[in-house]
Amino acid sequence: MKTCGEVLVELLEGYGIDTVFGIPGVHTVELYRGLPNTGIRHITPRHEQGAGFMADGHARVTGKPGVCFIITGPGMTNIATAMAQACADSIPMLVISSVNHRHELGLGAGRLHELPNQRQLISGVTAFSHTLMRPDELPAVLARAFAIFAGARPRPVHIEIPLDVITAPADHLSRSIPALPARPAPCLASTRQAATLLREARTLVLLGGGCADAAAVARDLVETLDAPTSLTINAKGVLPPGHPLSLGSNQSLKPVRALVREADVVLAIGTELGETDYDVVFDGGFEIPGKLIRIDIDAEQLSLNFSADLAILSDAGLAIQALMDALGHDRHSRNGARRVAEVRARLDQDWQQSFRAQQRVLETVQQALPGVIIAGDSTQPVYSGNHLYEAVEPRTWFNSSTGYGTLGYGLPAAIGAKLARPERPVVALIGDGGIQFTLPELASAVEAGAPIIVLLWNNSGYGEIKRYMENREIPTIGVDIYTPDFLAIAHGFGCDAVAATSFEELHDQLQAAASPGARP
Template structure:
């Protein structure tokens, strides 16, 4: 006989069955039955100071930990606060489960002024996630959770929203837990793998572009690259899938002219787990000098932005393994000279683009070592400095809001990443404009006593927009911000706070911050980041 439980208990029991041991959220009037059940199931609850921070933290948890993050909000404004982070997770293919109450089952369809009432809350979230579903009974809740986890494990991982009418959270009903559904990765068709291997095997100057969809296929990517003797360049989300230092590794950042030249002179291009999106390419699409082979788990993405000569719709690891098995091994050190030339051109362009941040990047590389994670905001120090200049040694080591380009991502996502990977060095990197979007999460990090360095590179406002205004010969205005005392803000929230005036001092501060008893905000005026 099944147990008789409240809707809140049914939700928490279903989350526990699916391996959720950490939830990011804020209690509110309408979600209290969920909180009543949390304590009895041993699920750790982390309290952000804003729901957007909670959903960003769930995103960082998912990226660094390799499994879905969970964010719990209450109705109306709380859930809408989390919507920006949900949209960021959608754009970067990150599995995050958002759970919220909804208005009562029999709430009037056109509204009556109920507390936290939104015209159509489910539809609002449905616009920015893979899907948003409203359950209609206590008995349905475990099934809806199982369906959400199955959806996040099938094909392209993207966020899901579950809405539970608030009256169901206290209502009692039978508990029928649904065990996690085994979802085997999608295998490639033999004909597609054969066609891809034939095109790539006939090439004399192949190149590989690897994106975030290749993060779970690092070993398979390496094997194919070495069999082809193919240089490998990655997108921002693919950074680290081939460790920098390997003779075939070019670097991360497909917007550089060196990458365009490499792709143009290649007689075959293999693109794995990347949208080849405008957000990555910056100045327009690439022009392959030969056939394009694309591997993607998403059948729509594989034909978007660039039409492939061969499309392989499958899990990246399985597809690369199938293709690699059909390739002849290349001679030892094949492609190394070509990769070295491309890497030299790439590095020169990356250093020029990131010249203002090379000292900062050097200090970060020293602090992070081989095992660290850099969590960046949409800031000049990240996309001009760290993206193409910071060495990466393992997949998912560079967490960055690529697709949506959200300001405020770095600090809360770094909290999630550090909780998911407590033994690894984690550093957040922000600009002075973006940090103010989520600066309140310093209080959350302080409460957790995380040894988390938060570097704020300060250029006095919205530096990128300032430069764009000037480039357009528009009036430059509304972009200069009077800087607050960032270290004092940090100290007021229970963190350490320091100001540094050079990369040598920054390196020491990072080392101290990683060993500290709480977070440390490190304020770095941009003129000292060189």
């Protein structure tokens, strides 16, 4: 007789899950009983936050949910930060945890790992959190989770299983996988109305991470409209490097904001129009005085941050295709490329010298590592790259400076990305402060055979925060932190480690690190 825990892993395999991230504990060992009978690979991080960030990185490069097995109590509080980052950035993640026996829930009796209400604690960073009270609920609850991943705005889902339910008989449960919903298509009347507004208007397009899987048709749309186009951080690569209509990801800067204010119509697709993409200078200066057409898969999101004159609930790709059909394929001339070139020229005049130096680092990475995926942390080269880096394709540049804005993300997220895309070079771009949040995950990379490249920006402290304090005449307390010998630490974990002293040396070291048989 198979238990609920054993049937669970069979169902996960049926949904196409091939990797699970988790740290076994006495409350979750029964989830592991059935793993050897599946093709699912288990990766052991050194901290549950690392598990969540690995699942996040895995999901970002594949578009499929990352899955974690997490113990009751401390495991859930440890992973909460990673779930919050995934929730803020609309990343699909399935967190399956244990919880105390059904008859012990909510009693406060001091049981091992007991929380007053684990589900309530975590529900704020999930699409939903569910306590599985009977094995018979399992197929339906998993179907609900994967329906969200397939057909709605993706976010984390949490399913907690009481200890007496994990071990309960469940061989009678169906292993069949239900049909998953397609993503919603747009209302045709709204699409035609949008086409009417766009046909004669001077348009500016804002593309968000919701367009990551619709790059080809999005490019056709902006070229048909001849519209200057900005990309959010998670949309980098939707337009290729050097595209004549691309403004990059510079919506927070004055020349781009001026172009937005001049637009008759702003078309925002798959973007929440949030602060970390549109107002990283935090002055409240991003404005849309013209008409706003919003397209988003999340109905609630269509009413947040900026009110739309026309709101279309739809998957980005389906809506763009419907717009193209309504517009026809005759290309309009709005001098878009000339206007973009003028804005880019003004931007180029104003870049800080530090940005230009960090841009050269990123260009060296791209030259040395064709097809590179860069998972970044909150660190100075990432902030520069958010403005200046041009990804060759979507899902190859992402970082934790967006949305929730946590530290320690880059290293474990890169591991997750490398496990999902072993054929691609993967770089963790991280600072000396951020890496100390999750530094033990180097051991996870070695153990899992995931030869990522850690590109460490070492300025001996929290440099960005120090500058922020100095600019406001605040005493720089707590930002000049002790800097360990990272090369020695890396060697201790079994990694190769070198220091680059020139761009030429960096280029050669990157190529060597990506060669067959290289270690992390």
